[in-house]
Amino acid sequence: MSAIRNNVFKLNNSVIRTSIRNKVTLPELKYKFTDLEPFISADLNTLHYTKHHQTYVNGINDALEQHAAAKAAGDLKKCVDLQQNIKFHGGGYQNHCLYWESLAPQSQGGGKLPNENSAFYKAVINQYGSFEKLIKIANTQLAGVQGSGWVFICKNTNNGAVEVVQRYNHETASGHLKPLLALDAWEHAYYLQYKNVKVEFFSAIWNVINWEFAAKKFDA
């Protein structure tokens, strides 16, 4: 996300402070939504991307714009009041960006386990015994989300461990937990195609998970 840049201009011996910010936009994707079928339908992903993700794009841009105005006006209360909006929409924006990167068509390696020589592959086998076990744990976490939330497969940067964590709303994994893969457990992520049977969505999504992307992120 672009940071706010405060620029100072001198004009007629007065100093005018302005905030210039590049607005965030939907990320460019490396695949077409039809390429994720039949596991995730093009209609579902199109709705998810063009409507739901776009909502968070609009929301974070609006919140940051209001924050910049409040900051310029010295309105501390307004700045504080806006924090929840920034966290919600900023988290929604970032989590969805990682979600799209977590997916890949099978023609581009989606669903294929990472290279056996990768540190990520070795860490998963060492800790969990198999990727099937890791997936089972993630699916249990996904099914256990009450309401809206996410499950992240993360690298614990303190000890190199692979961890599965559950978050509510648009909270994200942060600090020593570096998210490698993001799995969306919001109803809007599956309802159009899977209706109320969300476990079928959580089962199907592994067919298009980009494990190689996770392995690269694990090393970065």
Ligand SMILES: [Fe+2]
């Ligand atoms: Fe979503």
